[in-house]
Amino acid sequence: MEKERTPKNIFVQGPISPEKIAQSVANHQSKTDIGGHSIFLGQVRKDQKENGTVVAIEYTAYEEMALQKAFEIREDxxxxxxxxxxxxxxxxxxxEVGQLCLFVFTSSKHRRAAMDACDxxxxxxxxxxxxxxxxxxxTDEHVWKVNQ
Structure with missing residues (x-):
């Protein structure tokens, strides 16, 4: 009987550490049916804006809705x-600038599925x-980020 999937908490407080990424990769060594992984790492850029230079991003979310939407995307x-x-x-x-804010990791028997799914x-x-x-x-000012 297949286990019913439920929404998982995708949120991490603060930056995503390189150690978390390394541990996640290491955890998959025992899964010997995997032939390919694809990883995307989103990093905060030091962009120049009209009123100053980005030094950090403060992320907020409508968590309940975001977790449900992430679950729907995962299922798709x-x-x-x-x-x-x-x-x-x-x-x-x-x-902070230079730190990681998004970590997406897909695995499959063959590389193409992992890469296409990750993208x-x-x-x-x-x-x-x-x-x-x-x-x-x-400059102690802020602007709302536009996803691109």
């Missing part, structure tokens, strides 16, 4: 691609998840 991607595993981690709170997953997360980023500037 699992239905479309022959994946073995899929992981999504998104930061909430303050993330589509990232695009859908950016377009559909109710997560907002307030770009904090070095």
């Amino acid at each position: 991607i699992f239905a479309k691609y022959p994946l073995t595993c899929m992981h999504i981690y998104h930061s909430l709170g303050r993330v 589509e997953l990232v695009e859908r997360i950016k377009a559909e998840l109710p997560v907002w980023g307030k770009e904090l500037l070095d």
Whole structure:
């Protein structure tokens, strides 16, 4: 009997650590039916804005809605691609320039499915998840981030 999937908490307070990524990769060594992984890492850029330079992003979300939407996206991607595993981690709170704010990790028997699924997953997360980023500037001002 197949286990019913339920929404998972994708949120991490603050930046996503390189150790979390390394541990996630290491955890998959025992899954010997996997032949390919694809990883996307989103990093906060030091963009120049009209009123200053970005020093950090403060992420907020409508968490209940975001978790449900992430679950729906995960289910769609699992239905479309022959994946073995899929992981999504998104930061909430303050993330400094150079730190990681999004970690998407897909695995499958063959590389193409993992790569295509990862790409589509990232695009859908950016377009559909109710997560907002307030770009904090070095001038003590802020601007709301537009996903691109």
